[in-house]
Amino acid sequence: MRDAVTSLIKNYDVAGRYFDRNAIDSLKSYFESGTARVQAAAAINSNAASIVKQAGAKLFEELPELIRPGGNAYTTRRYAACLRDMDYYLRYATYALVAGNTNVLDERVLQGLRETYNSLSVPIGPTVRGVQLMKDLVKEQVAAAGVVNAAFVDEPFDHITRELSEQDV
Ligand SMILES: CCC1=C(C)/C(=C/C2=NC(=C\c3[nH]c(/C=C4\NC(=O)[C@H](C)[C@H]4CC)c(C)c3CCC(=O)O)/C(CCC(=O)O)=C2C)NC1=O
Numbered sequence: 018m019r020d021a022v023t024s025l026i027k028n029y030d031v032a033g034r035y036f037d038r039n040a041i042d043s044l045k046s047y048f049e050s051g052t053a054r055v056q057a058a059a060a061i062n063s064n065a066a067s068i069v070k071q072a073g074a075k076l077f078e079e080l081p082e083l084i085r086p087g088g089n090a091y092t093t094r095r096y097a098a099c100l101r102d103m104d105y106y107l108r109y110a111t112y113a114l115v116a117g118n119t120n121v122l123d124e125r126v127l128q129g130l131r132e133t134y135n136s137l138s139v140p141i142g143p144t145v146r147g148v149q150l151m152k153d154l155v156k157e158q159v160a161a162a163g164v165v166n167a168a169f170v171d172e173p174f175d176h177i178t179r180e181l182s183e184q185d186v
Pocket residue numbers: 083088089090095096098099100102103105125126130133137139140143144147
């Protein structure tokens with residue numbers, strides 16, 4: 018598992034080089050956004066349950082067929098599994114936010130996920146929609162917490178979306 022700093026060190030060490038201007042700029046920008054990243058994580062933590070619940074409610078409102086007989090989230094067990102998955106995405110997105118790197122998502126969440134979803138007929142498009150709904154709610158919460166320049170919030174959610182969508186071929 019890597020973060021913004023360890024991944025940079027890894028790249029420069031492989032080449033046996035000191036940090037150059039690019040590396041210094043990227044370190045600066047990571048550390049300058051550090052407090053905001055931690056504030057964003059705190060805002061997510063204290064609202065996580067409600068973010069997942071609201072995103073789930075919106076998702077099923079938009080796509081009610083998911084929870085009707087024959088839908089993948091139909092039955093209490095599968096409904097709960099769906100919300101649990103959303104909670105996984107939110108929690109790991111928070112880790113990635115703080116790390117300034119999406120590696121934790123690749124290693125702990127996305128690896129093998131497509132095979133699992135395909136084998137259980139979990140639909141990718143609606144899952145991606147659920148992730149985007151959570152992103153919107155998170156951005157609202159983070160803004161409400163007074164965090165400015167929080168563009169970095171998009172990154173982990175868009176990464177999940179991109180990886181899931183690309184794999185859905
Ligand atoms: C931390 C990393 C991690 C992830 C990401 C993860 C996902 C994950 N989701 C699963 C199931 C599932 N995932 C969903 C999700 C959905 N169905 C829908 O229609 C919606 C679109 C969507 C919610 C947004 C459902 C319904 C199941 C149960 C499917 C079944 O058992 O038939 C399963 C199969 C095993 C189980 O049910 O627990 C895994 C492994 N597990 C992990 O350990």
